[in-house]
Amino acid sequence: MSHFISGGISRCTTNTKHKTSKLILLVSLGLGYQIAHAQASLTPDMGKLTATGGVSQVEGAGGGGLTPWALITGYGTRDSYGANIHYTQANTQDYSLKTYGAAIGIADRVEFSLAKQEFTGSLAPLNALNLQQDIFGIKVKLAGDAVYDQAGWMPQIAAGVQYKRDARIGGLGALGVTSVKQLGAKDDRGVDYYVSATKIYLAQSLLVNGTLRATKANQMGLLGFGGDKKDQYQAQLEGSIAYLINRKLVVGAEYRMKPRNLGVDNEKDFSDVFVAYFPTKNFSVTAAYVQLGDITIFNPKTQRGWYLSLQAGF
Amino acid sequence: MKNLLQSSLAKFLTIAGFALCASFTANAQTMDKDDSIYQGLGKKEGITKIVNDFVPMILADQRIAHFFSKIKKEEFSELLVAQFCELAGGPCQYKGRDMYESHQGMGISNAHFNALAEDLQIAMEKNDIPSSISNRLVAKLAPMQRPIVSK
Numbered sequence: 001m002s003h004f005i006s007g008g009i010s011r012c013t014t015n016t017k018h019k020t021s022k023l024i025l026l027v028s029l030g031l032g033y034q035i036a037h038a039q040a041s042l043t044p045d046m047g048k049l050t051a052t053g054g055v056s057q058v059e060g061a062g063g064g065g066l067t068p069w070a071l072i073t074g075y076g077t078r079d080s081y082g083a084n085i086h087y088t089q090a091n092t093q094d095y096s097l098k099t100y101g102a103a104i105g106i107a108d109r110v111e112f113s114l115a116k117q118e119f120t121g122s123l124a125p126l127n128a129l130n131l132q133q134d135i136f137g138i139k140v141k142l143a144g145d146a147v148y149d150q151a152g153w154m155p156q157i158a159a160g161v162q163y164k165r166d167a168r169i170g171g172l173g174a175l176g177v178t179s180v181k182q183l184g185a186k187d188d189r190g191v192d193y194y195v196s197a198t199k200i201y202l203a204q205s206l207l208v209n210g211t212l213r214a215t216k217a218n219q220m221g222l223l224g225f226g227g228d229k230k231d232q233y234q235a236q237l238e239g240s241i242a243y244l245i246n247r248k249l250v251v252g253a254e255y256r257m258k259p260r261n262l263g264v265d266n267e268k269d270f271s272d273v274f275v276a277y278f279p280t281k282n283f284s285v286t287a288a289y290v291q292l293g294d295i296t297i298f299n300p301k302t303q304r305g306w307y308l309s310l311q312a313g314f
Numbered sequence: 315m316k317n318l319l320q321s322s323l324a325k326f327l328t329i330a331g332f333a334l335c336a337s338f339t340a341n342a343q344t345m346d347k348d349d350s351i352y353q354g355l356g357k358k359e360g361i362t363k364i365v366n367d368f369v370p371m372i373l374a375d376q377r378i379a380h381f382f383s384k385i386k387k388e389e390f391s392e393l394l395v396a397q398f399c400e401l402a403g404g405p406c407q408y409k410g411r412d413m414y415e416s417h418q419g420m421g422i423s424n425a426h427f428n429a430l431a432e433d434l435q436i437a438m439e440k441n442d443i444p445s446s447i448s449n450r451l452v453a454k455l456a457p458m459q460r461p462i463v464s465k
Contacts, residue, residue: 047425049432077424079465108424150456202453205446246445247435 023161027110027138044314045080050247051278052147052200053105055286056086056311059162059220060101060115061137063196065288065307066254066270067238069209070158070198072141073113074105075281075314081106084313086115090290092303094123103137111160113137119222121171126298128171131222136163146200146207155199155208162192164221184262185224186231190216193233205245207252211238218262219295227261234259248278258293268293272307284311351454352404354447355438358395361402365394368437377429381420401454414461423465431455 054071057063062073065088074082083104090097101115114136121129139160146156166180166188180188194213201208214233216225226232236259242252256270274288288307294300355361369391373379382390399406410416431452438448 045423045425047423047428049428077428079423079425148456148459150453202449202456205449244445244449247432247439 023138024112027140043080044074044076044082046075046082046281046314047077047080048075048082048108048281049147050281051244051250051276051284053082053084055276055284055309056084056088056101056103056113056115058088058090058097058099058117059135059137059164059192060086060099060103060113061139061160061162062103062105062111062113063211064209064240064242064252064254065274065286065309066256066272066290067209067211067240068137068139068158068160068194068196069211069240070141070144070156070196071146072105072108072111072139072158073103074111076105076108078108082314084311086309086311088307088309090288090292090305090307092290092292092305093301094121094126094299095129095292095295095303096120096122101135109141111137111139113139116167117220117222119219123299125174126171126296128173130168130170132166132168133221134165134167135221137161146198147202150200150202155197157195157197159195160193162194163189164192164217164225165189166221166224180218180224183223183264184228185218186226187216188224190221190225192217192221200244202244205243207240207242207244207250209240212236213238215259216261218259218265219267223262223265223296228263230259230261242276250276250278252276264298265296266294268302274307282312282314285309286311347403349403349405351402351447351450352399355398355402355443355451356441358399358404358406360441360443361395361398361404362391364434364437364441364443365391365398367440368434369394371433371437372430375429375433378426378433381422381426398451402451412461413458417462417464419464421465422463424459424463426465427459427463 053074054062054069057065057068061068062071063069074084076082085102087100098118099115101113103113105111117133119131121127137160139158141158144154144156169180177183192213192215194211196211198209213236215236216233218224218227236257238256240252240254242250244250253273258267258269260267270292272288272290274286276284276286278284286309290307292303294302373382393410396406397408400408435448
């Protein structure tokens with residue numbers, strides 16, 4: 001059996017394009033082993049406490065609105081699994097960001113997510129702007145438990161990757177731009193790596209998260225990866241703090257540092273204040289006021305506006 | 315004469331000062347035990363009301379009812395009141411078995427543990443306990459996951 005598996009893995013890894021496949025295969029095998037040992041139920045147990053799967057962040061991973069958290073998405077406990085779909089819309093004065101996707105959390109240990117981002121403009125000369133990006137995410141919980149570890153200092157820690165690929169760049173025909181590389185980006189695909197630490201201080205009704213992300217992505221990847229100004233991985237810090245008003249209602253604030261790789265974009269940090277409501281374990285709605293900074297040198301106005309996200313699942 | 319009065323006054327003030335100081339310290343020592351959760355739950359009366367809502371809930375909760383098929387309702391409720399009261403910093407003493415012993419071999423999972431915690435949260439909500447107090451009690455119960463969950 002092990003010969004068969006290692007043979008399969010080596011065949012998979014002969015080509016660097018299949019590095020992702022190898023990672024997924026290994027993670028799935030590890031999970032399969034854990035689930036088999038835990039005599040997991042094939043039916044979702046919806047066993048986590050309300051709100052403890054977080055919501056869907058703009059790149060599709062489980063967490064807050066702007067940044068991934070160490071929580072594994074969905075309501076499946078370590079003996080089961082959970083999954084959800086989400087739709088998010090953020091509108092500022094001159095731009096609109098729509099993201100939608102699906103995610104699954106397995107054995108409260110591994111999370112896979114798939115999301116599409118669509119970024120459009122409404123103000124000339126970017127009024128026909130249409131950028132699209134696909135993001136595939138994997139997150140693995142490494143240690144700790146945000147809910148049960150109330151007595152100690154240990155947070156829940158998870159590590160993740162986000163494989164990003166620009167799918168479309170439209171509306172810049174007037175500038176003769178048909179690829180992000182023409183805007184100064186070095187690549188139209190890239191990988192973000194992150195580590196998140198999340199702690200819930202139940203006695204203070206507080207949730208705190210810190211995420212450290214290594215990225216080359218310009219505006220999360222919508223404007224490509226790496227740039228004419230800088231083309232190397234940089235560490236970015238992201239943080240969230242949330243107050244648990246009650247079992248179903250959370251308010252909070254987030255901050256996300258951004259790199260500045262492109263000459264055409266003095267990229268700014270993102271921030272928001274949000275309220276998330278979890279009426280049942282099948283549905284949540286998050287409303288936020290976001291600040292996205294000024295986006296590209298073609299528009300110096302600091303972008304602010306409303307964000308609404310819906311998540312449905314189990 | 316004046317000197318005698320002065321020194322007596324001085325002595326009196328010193329002794330009074332020590333006495334006051336001692337009484338403050340004594341009060342502080344009894345106030346050291348934080349019973350704010352106990353007060354927030356409505357003291358023993360309040361905890362009893364919560365438990366009286368909580369026990370029927372778990373007996374009716376299809377996720378976990380089967381674990382309680384052999385309990386004696388009154389005895390069980392009394393033990394819960396004592397346990398919550400003590401955890402909340404109240405003047406009670408839980409005299410039941412420890413959490414490991416009383417749950418050993420039952421095959422309790424995280425989902426079961428969470429279901430019970432959720433029922434308790436709902437019972438507290440029903441009794442208008444502020445979330446800040448409810449969360450503080452749950453924070454004290456969270457470490458019990460280790461000895462209780464065996465699956």
